[in-house]
Amino acid sequence: MEGSLNGQNLKIAIVASRFNDLLTKNLIDGAMDALKRHGTESIDTFLVPGAFELPLISDKVASSKKYDAVIALGALIKGATPHFEYLCASVTKSVAEINIRHGVPVILGLITADTLEHAIERSGTKQGNKGFIAAENAIEMANLVKETKKVFEEK
Numbered sequence: 001m002e003g004s005l006n007g008q009n010l011k012i013a014i015v016a017s018r019f020n021d022l023l024t025k026n027l028i029d030g031a032m033d034a035l036k037r038h039g040t041e042s043i044d045t046f047l048v049p050g051a052f053e054l055p056l057i058s059d060k061v062a063s064s065k066k067y068d069a070v071i072a073l074g075a076l077i078k079g080a081t082p083h084f085e086y087l088c089a090s091v092t093k094s095v096a097e098i099n100i101r102h103g104v105p106v107i108l109g110l111i112t113a114d115t116l117e118h119a120i121e122r123s124g125t126k127q128g129n130k131g132f133i134a135a136e137n138a139i140e141m142a143n144l145v146k147e148t149k150k151v152f153e154e155k
């Protein structure tokens with residue numbers, strides 16, 4: 001089984017951080033672009049201060065069961081501080097847990113980069129746009145979850 005990339009009739013939430021918003025705005029634009037290209041019309045966006053706050057709101061959104069998928073978007077840039085490593089570990093682990101806790105796909109479009117230049121490359125330049133890819137993954141996973149429900153909930 002494989003989820004399709006048909007985004008019609010899906011309700012998708014984007015949870016995005018404002019920290020490094022030069023980058024996260026591009027991730028949101030990339031995600032919106034992918035969703036609209038694949039036919040998704042129902043999109044709600046929730047903004048949080050930083051990547052560390054993504055899990056709480058992603059969890060609230062996923063547990064509401066009002067959405068077929070959640071896309072969490074953020075940008076962590078290493079700079080000079082070891083704080084970066086803790087944030088990366090905390091956000092990825094928490095989002096991974098939320099992803100399986102509610103049966104609603106929570107896709108992580110998180111840039112983790114050593115430098116601003118590398119981060120820019122992943123938010124719509126050389127290396128594509130992580131938001132766009134995350135949105136396609138969200139559509140695919142939302143459809144796959146729907147398909148598996150049909151199969152596993154049959155007798």
Ligand code: INI
Pocket residue numbers: 017019020049050051052053074075076077078083084087
């Ligand atoms: N938040 C980010 O989203 N990206 C970063 O690069 C970052 N750095 O480097 O500190 C960052 N910090 C803020 C953090 O996410 C929380 O908002 C803050 O710690 C308050 O809880």
